Amino acid sequence: MTRSTFNHRLLPWVLLAPQLAVTAVFFLWPAGQAFWQSFLRQDPFGLKTTFVGLGNYAALLADPYYRSALWVTAEFSVATAALSLGTGLILALALERTLRMQRWYTTLLVWPYAVAPAISGVLWWFLFNPSIGILPWLLKGLGYHWDHGLKSGDAMVLVVIAASWKQVSYNFLFFVAGLSAIPASLYEAAAIDSAGPVRRFFTITLPLLAPTGFFLVVVNLVYTMFDTFAVIDATTKGGPGQSTTILVYKVYQDGFVGLNLGSSAAQSVILMGIVVLLTVIQFRVVERKVEY
Amino acid sequence: MAAITLKGLGKSYGSGYAVEGVDLTIADGEFVVLVGPSGCGKSTLLRMIAGLETVTKGDILIGERRVNDVEPAERDIAMVFQNYALYPHMSVRQNLSYGLKNRGMSKAEIDTRITKAAETLELGAYLDRKPRALSGGQRQRVAMGRAIVREPQAFLFDEPLSNLDAKLRVTMRSEIRQLQRRLGTTSVYVTHDQVEAMTLADRLVVLNAGRIEQIGSPLEVYTHPASAFVASFIGAPAMNLLPVRLMSGALAMGDQRIDLPPGLLPPGLPEGAGLLLGIRPEAAVLADTGLGFDIAVSHVEELGAARIVYGQVGGQSLVVQVQAGQDIAPQMRVSFPAAALRLFRADTGKALT
Numbered sequence: 001m002t003r004s005t006f007n008h009r010l011l012p013w014v015l016l017a018p019q020l021a022v023t024a025v026f027f028l029w030p031a032g033q034a035f036w037q038s039f040l041r042q043d044p045f046g047l048k049t050t051f052v053g054l055g056n057y058a059a060l061l062a063d064p065y066y067r068s069a070l071w072v073t074a075e076f077s078v079a080t081a082a083l084s085l086g087t088g089l090i091l092a093l094a095l096e097r098t099l100r101m102q103r104w105y106t107t108l109l110v111w112p113y114a115v116a117p118a119i120s121g122v123l124w125w126f127l128f129n130p131s132i133g134i135l136p137w138l139l140k141g142l143g144y145h146w147d148h149g150l151k152s153g154d155a156m157v158l159v160v161i162a163a164s165w166k167q168v169s170y171n172f173l174f175f176v177a178g179l180s181a182i183p184a185s186l187y188e189a190a191a192i193d194s195a196g197p198v199r200r201f202f203t204i205t206l207p208l209l210a211p212t213g214f215f216l217v218v219v220n221l222v223y224t225m226f227d228t229f230a231v232i233d234a235t236t237k238g239g240p241g242q243s244t245t246i247l248v249y250k251v252y253q254d255g256f257v258g259l260n261l262g263s264s265a266a267q268s269v270i271l272m273g274i275v276v277l278l279t280v281i282q283f284r285v286v287e288r289k290v291e292y
Numbered sequence: 293m294a295a296i297t298l299k300g301l302g303k304s305y306g307s308g309y310a311v312e313g314v315d316l317t318i319a320d321g322e323f324v325v326l327v328g329p330s331g332c333g334k335s336t337l338l339r340m341i342a343g344l345e346t347v348t349k350g351d352i353l354i355g356e357r358r359v360n361d362v363e364p365a366e367r368d369i370a371m372v373f374q375n376y377a378l379y380p381h382m383s384v385r386q387n388l389s390y391g392l393k394n395r396g397m398s399k400a401e402i403d404t405r406i407t408k409a410a411e412t413l414e415l416g417a418y419l420d421r422k423p424r425a426l427s428g429g430q431r432q433r434v435a436m437g438r439a440i441v442r443e444p445q446a447f448l449f450d451e452p453l454s455n456l457d458a459k460l461r462v463t464m465r466s467e468i469r470q471l472q473r474r475l476g477t478t479s480v481y482v483t484h485d486q487v488e489a490m491t492l493a494d495r496l497v498v499l500n501a502g503r504i505e506q507i508g509s510p511l512e513v514y515t516h517p518a519s520a521f522v523a524s525f526i527g528a529p530a531m532n533l534l535p536v537r538l539m540s541g542a543l544a545m546g547d548q549r550i551d552l553p554p555g556l557l558p559p560g561l562p563e564g565a566g567l568l569l570g571i572r573p574e575a576a577v578l579a580d581t582g583l584g585f586d587i588a589v590s591h592v593e594e595l596g597a598a599r600i601v602y603g604q605v606g607g608q609s610l611v612v613q614v615q616a617g618q619d620i621a622p623q624m625r626v627s628f629p630a631a632a633l634r635l636f637r638a639d640t641g642k643a644l645t
């Protein structure tokens with residue numbers, strides 16, 4: 001029998017071409033543009049462009065608003081990742097317990113992931129709306145006056161919840177897959193080995209779920225940094241003050257609203273750098289250390 | 293170490309019983325093998341003893357204590373699983389010490405026990421490896437090690453050798469047997485492999501469809517199967533079971549007539565009763581003892597040490613095993629010593645002799 005193979009050297013490239021073209025046009029080219037732009041400065045009327053080297057970067061690091069956005073991003077990312085991972089894990093564990101209800105339960109929990117982030121943002125904005133939302137009304141009953149338009153703490157809680165909401169389903173799915181990959185006989189062996197449910201969770205479930213967990217931490221952090229623009233825009237628009245202006249939102253504000261394209265491009269490049277760094281950590285450190 | 297008593301034990305998963313009416317006393321230090329075809333309830337029975345399945349009916353006693361509602365951890369048993377169930381993220385040492393630590397044993401005592409077990413099972417070189425880096429046979433040893441360091445009242449084995457290759461299975465089989473003899477720990481061992489069952493057991497328990505068919509020493513079960521089911525399940529090649537009719541003091545099979553020696557037929561059987569005549573293939577002799585058939589040979593399997601002859605007699609197929617080197621003719625006469633013949637009722641399958 002002969003095996004048919006492609007022995008034409010060009011053919012693989014021809015077949016890859018559409019994919020490569022899409023990547024080039026929609027990713028590499030704009031990324032290159034942004035990179036180049038980050039070294040330029042435009043005058044206020046957009047008429048003249050001058051090369052300023054690292055000037056945009058230096059200005060950013062000296063800018064207290066930018067440093068505050070860095071801090072807000074860190075807060076927001078960690079809180080969102082923690083909330084969505086924690087909730088995803090708890091729901092996945094609950095599913096393990098009630099496997100019989102699997103079908104409707106899984107469907108229900110995957111649903112928010114299918115809802116576009118902006119819609120989910122609006123949904124939360126609506127739920128938390130100080131004048132018409134139900135949650136502020138309930139909180140008022142508890143003696144708390146909710147106003148994310150004025151209180152920066154409330155605003156942060158709102159965006160964290162709204163951003164987590166969508167990630168929960170994603171995390172849930174991965175945790176369910178991770179949990180179902182742990183054979184039942186391990187728990188049985190541990191039960192015979194005198195480990196109670198809590199001990200089994202900490203000595204069997206958690207360690208065996210760690211690779212899934214680390215993967216999700218990175219994915220979630222990347223998500224909170226890159227993919228949460230719509231959530232912020234639909235709920236707080238970065239306010240009150242700068243209290244929920246995360247990096248990706250500031251890119252938009254400075255670039256599209258403030259038309260400071262050079263600075264906005266420099267911010268994009270820094271953001272990209274952070275994500276690349278996280279991905280490298282994911283591949284290098286985590287994947288090697290968590291093996292068993 | 294302790295005896296295990298099962299009283300009228302039954303397990304239902306909703307519809308019908310997976311295990312029913314099991315009465316069994318396993319003596320202190322005894323090695324009992326539960327054997328039966330797939331789905332007969334062996335694992336279910338074992339897991340009830342371990343406390344991994346709830347009991348629907350009846351009682352389980354370990355020693356004098358009724359353990360129906362006792363947690364697995366409190367039953368003081370150790371179990372070896374079919375897939376070994378080693379903790380993949382722990383080293384061999386941690387796998388062995390996990391159960392001891394959970395019981396709050398002192399570090400010194402744990403170390404002594406692990407050293408001893410590692411020596412017994414030749415695991416010393418692997419103590420700091422993860423299970424992933426072990427061969428199937430080594431993993432099996434670790435699973436055994438995890439059971440013996442606990443020094444429990446009883447060992448429970450659920451087909452522990454079924455993932456090993458044939459040769460290793462034979463080696464591990466005798467190791468398990470020797471280890472159990474030396475430790476004297478009461479053991480319950482589940483398998484569907486009748487050779488494993490015969491070689492390991494002090495006593496065999498043959499299960500069929502959730503019920504006990506027969507309890508006895510391997511030899512008893514082999515020579516005096518209590519039912520046609522046991523007869524066909526224990527022994528390879530399986531016992532021939534030929535449908536015959538009782539006709540004026542002899543057995544009729546098609547046009548063949550088999551005159552039984554006096555005393556073999558139990559009295560009181562009605563004329564024309566349907567019976568099964570059981571003949572072990574390996575009981576066949578080629579010399580004419582006066583009790584035999586003319587068979588038409590259809591094919592022969594060569595095993596080297598023996599030959600297995602497949603033939604037809606009176607419209608029934610018959611398998612006999614003869615020694616190597618014996619000539620096989622297309623038509624030949626095979627005979628059986630009267631003592632090797634067994635009779636079963638055709639309707640219930642119960643043994644008559």
Ligand SMILES: Nc1ncnc2c1ncn2[C@@H]1O[C@H](COP(=O)(O)OP(=O)(O)OP(=O)(O)O)[C@@H](O)[C@H]1O
Pocket residue numbers: 305310328329330331332333334335336337484
């Ligand atoms: N969790 C369960 N729910 C419903 N039925 C079950 C469950 N576990 C086992 N059974 C049924 O109980 C019967 C006995 O199963 P068991 O696992 O004890 O068989 P087994 O003798 O160990 O078979 P094998 O040799 O294939 O392991 C089977 O008919 C099986 O379908």
Ligand SMILES: [Mg+2]
Pocket residue numbers: 334335336
């Ligand atoms: Mg089984």
